[in-house]
Amino acid sequence: MPNPFxxxxxxxxxxGTIKVTVASPTxxxxxxxxxxxxxxPILHRSGNLITGEEFANVAGRVGRAFxxxxxxxxxxxxxGGEWRLNAWRNLVASARSRSLQSxxxxxxxxxxxxxxxxxxxxxxxxxxxxxxxxxxxNVDEPVDEDDxxxxxxxxxxxxxxxxxxxxxxxxxxxxxxxxLLDEALQGSLWARQLARRGDGEELxxxxxxxxxxxxxxxxxxxxxxxxxxHFAMGVGLEAGLALDAMADELAPLIDQADLASLPGDEExxxxxxxxxxxxxxxxxxxxxxxxxxLPPNWRDLLRMWVTGVEVNAIGTSNMGVVEDAFSxxxxxxxxxxxxxxxxxxxxxxxxxxxxxxxxxTGVPQxxxxxxIRAGLPSRRAAMIAIREGDADFVDSAGMREWLASxxxxxxxxxxxxxxxxTAALWGRFRSDTLSGGIRTTEISEIRLALAPGQxxxxxxxxxxxxxxxxxxxxxTPDYRRISKLRRRLRDRARGLLSARFVAGDNRAIIHxxxxxxxxxxxxxx
Numbered sequence: 001m002p003n004p005f006x007x008x009x010x011x012x013x014x015x016g017t018i019k020v021t022v023a024s025p026t027x028x029x030x031x032x033x034x035x036x037x038x039x040x041p042i043l044h045r046s047g048n049l050i051t052g053e054e055f056a057n058v059a060g061r062v063g064r065a066f067x068x069x070x071x072x073x074x075x076x077x078x079x080g081g082e083w084r085l086n087a088w089r090n091l092v093a094s095a096r097s098r099s100l101q102s103x104x105x106x107x108x109x110x111x112x113x114x115x116x117x118x119x120x121x122x123x124x125x126x127x128x129x130x131x132x133x134x135x136x137x138n139v140d141e142p143v144d145e146d147d148x149x150x151x152x153x154x155x156x157x158x159x160x161x162x163x164x165x166x167x168x169x170x171x172x173x174x175x176x177x178x179x180l181l182d183e184a185l186q187g188s189l190w191a192r193q194l195a196r197r198g199d200g201e202e203l204x205x206x207x208x209x210x211x212x213x214x215x216x217x218x219x220x221x222x223x224x225x226x227x228x229x230h231f232a233m234g235v236g237l238e239a240g241l242a243l244d245a246m247a248d249e250l251a252p253l254i255d256q257a258d259l260a261s262l263p264g265d266e267e268x269x270x271x272x273x274x275x276x277x278x279x280x281x282x283x284x285x286x287x288x289x290x291x292x293x294l295p296p297n298w299r300d301l302l303r304m305w306v307t308g309v310e311v312n313a314i315g316t317s318n319m320g321v322v323e324d325a326f327s328x329x330x331x332x333x334x335x336x337x338x339x340x341x342x343x344x345x346x347x348x349x350x351x352x353x354x355x356x357x358x359x360x361t362g363v364p365q366x367x368x369x370x371x372i373r374a375g376l377p378s379r380r381a382a383m384i385a386i387r388e389g390d391a392d393f394v395d396s397a398g399m400r401e402w403l404a405s406x407x408x409x410x411x412x413x414x415x416x417x418x419x420x421x422t423a424a425l426w427g428r429f430r431s432d433t434l435s436g437g438i439r440t441t442e443i444s445e446i447r448l449a450l451a452p453g454q455x456x457x458x459x460x461x462x463x464x465x466x467x468x469x470x471x472x473x474x475x476t477p478d479y480r481r482i483s484k485l486r487r488r489l490r491d492r493a494r495g496l497l498s499a500r501f502v503a504g505d506n507r508a509i510i511h512x513x514x515x516x517x518x519x520x521x522x523x524x525x
Contacts, residue, residue, distance in 0.1 A: 178208075
């Protein structure tokens with residue numbers, strides 16, 4: 001590539017480049033650049049409304065990463081009235097009033113500049129070379145303190161994400177990649193903006209060659225199964241291959257962390273997470289930012305964080321490392337590896353994700369992490385509540401049932417529990433959780449026997465109703481009792497229950513739908 005082309009691209013990159021900053025680590029961690037829908041729960045960051053540029057660029061990732069600015073973006077409002085709606089409408093209008101440059105154009109232009117600067121594109125066979133050599137994309141960049149542009153490695157990671165977003169058929173033949181890429185880009189913002197340029201056709205050809213070369217390289221170095229894993233993790237080729245190579249070593253450590261998080265085994269949990277961090281925090285994109293580089297005592301910091309040590313004891317100066325390296329990048333890595341395993345057919349034998357939940361929230365037990373994720377703003381309150389409240393749940397329905405129990409109600413009413421300092425926080429959290437918010441509809445089915453001496457109804461569907469003593473009855477549509485079930489029912493959420501009898505089975509097939517869950521007790525309980 002001649003240097004005049006390089007000089008032409010530099011001002012393009014300097015104009016209109018938008019850095020996307022998502023409102024919170026949790027949101028940015030969960031952002032899927034290839035998702036069909038994006039939910040926006042908050043519009044502010046550090047007390048300030050996000051800008052139209054930021055919003056529009058993030059919203060543009062909803063359809064195909066870095067390709068279009070249109071997608072289905074939904075603002076979630078639990079309460080707040082007209083002012084929240086007006087803030088949302090103003091933000092949308094602000095985003096639409098701006099002219100954004102295609103993210104794909106920015107990425108490929110920047111890659112072309114860097115490859116040209118290093119002489120890679122001076123070769124006669126430059127793009128054939130790029131299509132067959134991983135090293136050609138990973139050239140060392142000279143240190144330049146005045147250069148604040150993105151490193152080539154980060155740009156290539158984004159390019160890989162784009163390729164996966166464009167080529168949906170991850171099992172396609174390599175020979176079909178040029179056609180698939182062209183079809184995916186037809187009518188995109190990338191194509192429309194290049195069409196308006198005087199040199200757009202020439203630039204489009206350069207872009208096509210970069211995309212095709214990178215896609216061919218990815219396909220050459222992966223299988224359809226590994227590509228599904230990389231796509232599920234949301235990482236580029238180099239990170240994906242590195243994680244693939246360690247997958248058999250990492251899986252037992254992840255399972256160890258998940259298993260230890262269930263009873264709250266602090267030593268096992270910390271040991272597993274430290275071993276994982278030693279392997280994961282050296283791989284891009286999981287390497288912490290330079291300002292949050294891991295200090296020599298980072299293992300002690302991780303152990304203190306995940307065992308619930310107070311922030312003051314950890315040290316406020318260390319919280320940047322905790323938040324960036326542990327709560328964000330390590331959690332991202334663990335969840336990425338979990339989605340990779342699922343995409344390859346893995347099914348967990350225990351509750352999966354407990355280790356990541358503990359690391360994200362800074363507590364040693366999955367149930368404690370669930371309380372914090374549900375909105376309890378105190379690690380100390382979560383730990384004491386679980387330890388003193390005889391907790392035993394694994395999902396949100398079970399958590400709400402535990403919060404609604406007589407035991408927790410009595411402890412809350414003392415006014416000083418879990419601690420005098422956190423009692424008010426706890427009371428608001430418990431009240432909000434039980435009275436509002438999003439309620440998940442649970443659907444379950446169980447087969448239960450009739451009580452001794454009861455007559456089996458004819459095949460068909462019936463109501464299920466319970467009396468004041470918890471006895472569960474099979475009833476006709478007009479509530480006439482026919483037969484009693486052997487087990488008693490406790491269902492505080494009062495879900496909708498029905499019973500079905502089928503030929504060859506004397507048991508009732510009980511179907512329940514609604515929030516919470518039902519507990520079926522033995523007659524003597």
